[in-house]
Amino acid sequence: MERYLNPLGTIAVISPLLGLLGTVIGMVKVFAAITAHGVGDPRCSGGRDL
Numbered sequence: 001m002e003r004y005l006n007p008l009g010t011i012a013v014i015s016p017l018l019g020l021l022g023t024v025i026g027m028v029k030v031f032a033a034i035t036a037h038g039v040g041d042p043r044c045s046g047g048r049d050l
Helices: 002-037
Strands: none
Touching: none
């Protein structure tokens, strides 16, 4: 049982960093899409379509 503690500790340390990396990659993709296509009508993206 104790032989699995070291790999488990490594996974516990790396997991939040992988989550942060995924968030950063997602944000970069969103900003790239906004740069390429624009934001469109700000009233629609604000949740109030008049």
